[in-house]
Amino acid sequence: MIGRLRGTVVDKQPPEILIECGGVGYEVTLPMTSFYHLPKLDEEAIIYTHFAVREDAQQLYGFANVTERKLFRLLIKVNGVGPKLALAILSNMSASQFVHCVQIDDVATIVKIPGVGKKTAERLLIEMRDRLKDWGQDISTPTADEFSLQGEDLGSTFVTVTNEKDDAITALVSLGYKQNQAEKAVSGVHQDGMSSEELIRDALKSML
Structure with a gap:
């Protein structure tokens, strides 16, 4: 079980990153709420992970802190909620x-x-109400030792970005939104100079 990674962020293509730890590059998928707190490229980060194994794939999911990971693990225990849907939930809020x-x-x-009828x-609300009854109000956000050395700028540059709007739309589609929904949301919030991450963040807010 891989529970935590500490290494250098060498590529960012939301909602996925490539983090190099001891010469090994790990591909990790993060909810956007965690993605926003990543440091700039070539800076060090600490990511708490959940390792999911299926018959046809192995996937690492990453989180800014143990609280986000704990909620993700509770979500995927709900009947009908898999990792992809849990990721979409935690990307939206x-x-x-x-x-x-x-x-x-x-x-x-x-x-x-997207994906929630x-x-x-x-x-989801009924099952999570019981599981969260002792959760309390202590919901943490990333701290200095979580995503350590994190940058403050949401406009971190991706390695292969050619069009921020296209990257934002692609990310939203990967989170479960339909192509036309993603295009409409991104176009509705787009302003010159916005990074992909800013576009995704504002587009997600506009759809809730």
């Missing part, structure tokens, strides 16, 4: 925002997440 939705039975917000949202 922080752990604290999701817990708040559960506490107030906010089905309307949950169903706006009304029945799935209702089941």
Whole structure:
């Protein structure tokens, strides 16, 4: 089991990164809420990971802190919620925002997440309510020792970026949004000079 990686971020293509640890490059998929806190390229990061094994694939999922990873692990225990859907949920809202939705039975917000219909949202809220009953309000955000040496600039440059809008649209599609939804959302928030990460962040906010 790979539980944590500490190394240099050598490539960023949301929602995936390549992090080099001891000469080995690990491909890791992160929810966008964690992706936003990554350091710039060629800087060091600490990522808490969940290693998922299927018959046809092995996948590493990464998180800014253990709180995000804990919620991800609780989500994938819900019937009908796999890693991809859990990733989409945590890309659209922080752990604290999701817990708040559960506490107030906010089905309307949950169903706006791609792949979540009304029945799935209702089941998700019911099952997570029980699992989160002792969760409390202590929902952490990345600290100095999580994603250490992290940069403050959301506009970190990707290695092979040619078009920020296209990269943002591709990322949203990989999170479960339809092509036309992604294009409309990105076009609606796009301003000159915005990075892919800024476009994804604002597009996701506009769809909730």
